[in-house]
Amino acid sequence: MTARKVRVRFAPSPTGPLHIGGVRTALFNYLFAKKHGGDFILRIEDTDSTRFVEGAEEYVNDSLAWLGMAVDEGVKEGGEFGPYKQSERKDIYKKYADELIESGWAYYAFDTPAELDALRATAEAEKRNFAYDMHNRMQLKNSLSLSDDEVKQRMDAGEPWVIRFKMPENTDVQTNDMVRGSVTFNTNTLDDKVIFKSADQLPTYHLANIVDDHLMEISHVIRGEEWLPSVPLHIMLYKALKWEDTMPTFAHLPLILKPTGKGKLSKRDGDKGGFPVFPLNWQLEDGVAAGYKESGYFPEAVNNLLALLGWNPGTEQELFSIDELVESFSIERVNKSGARFDPDKAKWFNQQHLMRKDNEELSLLFNDELNERGVVADISFVEQIVAMVKERVNFVSELWEQSFFFFEAPSEYDPKVVKKRWKGDVPAFMGDLVTELEKVDNWVADDIKAVIAAQIEAKGLGFGLVMNAFRLALVGGGFGPDLMVIAEMLGKDETISRVKAAVENIG
Template identity: 50%
Template sequence: MEKVRVRFAPSPTGPLHLGGVRTALYDYLFAKSQGGEFVLRIEDTDTARYVEGAEEYIEEALEWCGITADESPKKGGKFAPYRQSERRHIYDGYTEQILKTDYAYIAFDTSEELDAIRAEYEARGDVFSYDNKTRNRLRNSLALSEEEVETLLLNKTPYVVRFKMPVDRTLNLEDIIRGKFSVNTNTLDDKVLVKNDGMPTYHFANIIDDHEMKISHVIRGEEWLPSLGLHTLLYEAMDWEAPQFAHLSLILKPEGKGKLSKRDGDKFGFPVFPLNFTDPVTGNVSKGYRESGYLPEAFINMVALLGWSPADDKEILSLDEMTKEFDLNKVHKAGARFSKEKAEWFNHQYIQMKSDEELLEILKGSDLNLALPDEKLLKIIHLMKERATFPKDIYENGKFFFEAPTSYDEKASKKAWNDETSDILKELALSILNIEGKEDNAETLKQKIHDFAEKKALGMGKVMMPLRLALVGELKGPDVPDIMELLGNAEVSTRINNAINNFK
């Protein structure tokens, strides 16, 4: 196949997991790095597990991440439709085609019959598998006579279409990430290809769609690696050229073994979904990265490095930079361990790269009470963003700019306040704060405080610590003169008086 075409094909059975975002991102980066096309296809044949709103959630999440599809259900394209539920007319023809080969057969076994057989096997300590060792003894077109099959079909007896796995064949398979390996067909069962309602299962529908949509590379999670043998044989059965495959390793939980799950997120206090998701049945809300204050650029940068290393071990890359550098051959075979601390580090880095104006727009889009003029808000952002991991930290860490303290940290009070402090601050206020006149800037205030301390033969700590406590309520925050400039002389005077009255 000449043109690189990849697809991300999620099922709308719930919110998009961190691992799903990474698969979509690697699909996108690979396609764009090769001058190819990225397709979003919705695989909604599993009607029993379908979740209302999940498809819309997937599209919104990818949009927030900046992962833009060239073709999708919403955008359309030359291979539409892009929802499997709307492609039934296409699948029906291929079902007829594969049944004419020696790679498929129809099976009339009911769920109850198969459950009874499984129970028999379990009773004697065995595991039942519908495969080349059992299929000739079951109720299917391989074991029944032509007359029996015809009668069952005339009576409209429900049936499924199963793949007829070849006997004792060694399949030499190849994966871009994992290299070459072999599988013996005796270890594989006869998977259902078409359900009794006529809809194909994932196994059959996805290879039909990939063929129809001219997909050149299939990038997916390692949970699909055991299906590679079946899928390779399906391409063989249909006499189609198979795409190249790449199976991504797991994203691992922060501690211990196993795949990262929502339970781990709840336990360690971080999201595993890109956006908030409300379960339509229970009403339970799963927290998302967007609503937790992560910037999309930081989130995507973090996700990209969960299993791939760019040149020179660079860590901060834009989506364009990732596209230029991405190499599927450099994706790691081993699982990538998720780190909440590293995710926060990425967000902190991107907060620092944002201009004050950009951060102001982000804060204005929140539900924070920013009842100050933009000019002051921009100055507050400039002072506070260095300490911020999330945009809301600018407000939370600088709350004293918006609200006067109503209490004073006990430990800080013992350190900063003594019997002389009230008189020192009273005199300082009278000396440097011109309530009716022009407001001073931080540099002027700093010099005035220094001159006052020198004149009174006081160490700067004797003045600055209680002044900070009066203004902030704690011994934290940016330089005191910067705080004073933003609060204004009248507010500074009021806060000094409040503190003096509190420590009487």
Template identity: 45%
Template sequence: MQNSLTLTNEVVQQYLQEGKPYVVRIKMPENEIISFNDMIHHEVSFESNLVDDKVLLKADGMPTYHLAVVVDDYLMKISHAFRGEEWLSSAPVHILLWKYLFGLENMPQWAHLPLILGPNGKLSKRDGAKYGFPVYAMNWTDPRSEEFTEGFKEKGFLPEAFINLLAMLGWNGGTEQELFSMEELIAQFSIERVHKSGAKFDYEKAKWFNHEWIKKSTTEALYPLVKNLFETKNVNTKNEDYFKTVIGLVKERCTLVSDFYEQSVYFFEAPQTLDVEAVKPKWNENKQSFFEILCTQLTELKAWDVIEIENCFKNLATEKSIKPGELQLPMRIMLVGGKFGPAVFEIAHLIGKEETLNRIQSALTKINN
């Protein structure tokens, strides 16, 4: 190896004058134990003989990270340095740099945080797309590979949920509480309870956090997000009050913000497709006639409210000797398109008399085809 340690002083001076490119390294001491106190790992030690003489200044004169952090932290009077555990191995280099340059007494407190792991080991940002879940907070296109990765935000995660799920990966308050707001985290966080080992990321649990936060969120807070979602889908969302009522009605069924679309489009537009297969097998003339009569009776209904609609429906069912339950599913398919959503009569009430009648009639023709 050729360096100033193996070359004679004369040769070194000569090379310097010739302008030969060179780097500056840190010279590790021999037979020393470099140990320090990490806030998370506590006492950590390394044998100096096994640590490399890292490059501090590159041949082009630029400092490497090792030199840069130490100088930077000193200049910024950093008291606590938090970084990922991947830096633990190079900590002895930084410790020595502090000792040589600015004094150990000025060195910040170290905390090496546990890593977040993917399903098969370390979570690699480069592999973002293949996991089937986001790895970036927001949409990201790699400038080199031009590979696009959808972010948590765009996927439909609430910022509150994202912060919450991240906080619970590597830290635990020691209580049964799992749902924390930023304020609660700030109040309850303690470095002593940060874990030492990395945690595997579980997308199912991440979605659970989001679901919980959607349920916790007020309609008021959800409104701008959902409104934005519907705007991108070009759906006319009618008036604000109506929209908010809908949000309140379906939010407990939404895991991701994007779920609001399919969970509530039918409040604004008639369903494109109907799950007629759910109805056809048990369809008969009696039911056909029930819905035909229902239409005329609903047309004559004085007040269009939930109770009135329900009474009308049930009375006619009794008259026809059909169990109301057997008719509710078809009714739901007609109004919603599928087997989901809030109470049927609530839906009928909200979308209005005219729309309800239209949907029943158009569904009737589809079922008979």
């Protein structure tokens, strides 16, 4: 028997920005497909027209593109199994809903939302739960309890209806989940879910995703654990439609938890903790929800971060490119329990991937920021700077605060460093040092250091005290990389100018 080709789908609803929990679901689908030489399909599940948000579908496409998850088939890419947007597949679903009616697996229900709300309220008052199920379906208004003539009259009159799946009694439904192992449900605990609505002539998620997965030949359904309770209905739908032999294998991924480890990670957690929970910026009515891209994260760092939230490679390796993730990924090594999100670890991943980049690439990225600040510099000079300070930053945007002094002289001096380092004989020494620096012919780090060291010895001052005062003069504080290299890169005239300015301006 020929092995079935791996085909997976990421199927978001266009109801808002893509949460990083959704991004991780997309990533695990992508990694699984590529590991097995399969196809990664993007399907837009927009059957709930009441929750549609303008721009959300484009946001999903832009997010996956930024993260490097190339879509094999989708709305934009096309493919032989399209359309890939459920609202454009409207004519497909009714046929299968009708088949379920004809085979006795489904029925029409005419109960109004108000009537169902009243039943729920009564049940709540009596401290019990209301469910539309095998226990009470014969007491409700549907084609099982009503005569054929009354059903026809109601439908001919244009009365709104839904189609509900008729869940069988006391049947064990079992699945071998790739993450959770063997899982069994009993149908006595399940209700008769709505699978089709007359109001918009569209299916609900349950029927639409089963039909689409079957027609698109999806081999594996990898999705969040919130869909685990729906598995028995989906399996029963496959059985009812006689598609059991080609039913996909399920895998239900654990939640991404708040930094505290209690509860699902939300936008509010990001707002409170000052970190993004979306891949790209999302425009809100009252501002912008921050995205990883605009916050300065590299896409490979985000992929790396998300892959290790819930998945363990089984080795000590922590840093992965997307290709390395594909090579190492195994769905069987995904954990059952939720994974706690750590904002500091996210920054660490970005810092590590920044360090992996060569200086030429980083200098081009940093140069873009310099240009935005109106700073024009030779790219080779920028590359030298990047090589010196990149170990000190988590983001490209932080390179400026670690190196601004290469591009502009200090306009003020750190008062704490002034108090500690600019005292006693130091100001006079720095004034005299200008004369010695002017004598240096070969302006390189070693020669500059030799001249200063000779002067320190001649004056009997502490080496550390003087060097920290010299640093204060050049950068405005007590930070920065190798001081003599800074002086060499600034050049003789600029270095001397800054020492003179410090002598004149520091009180």
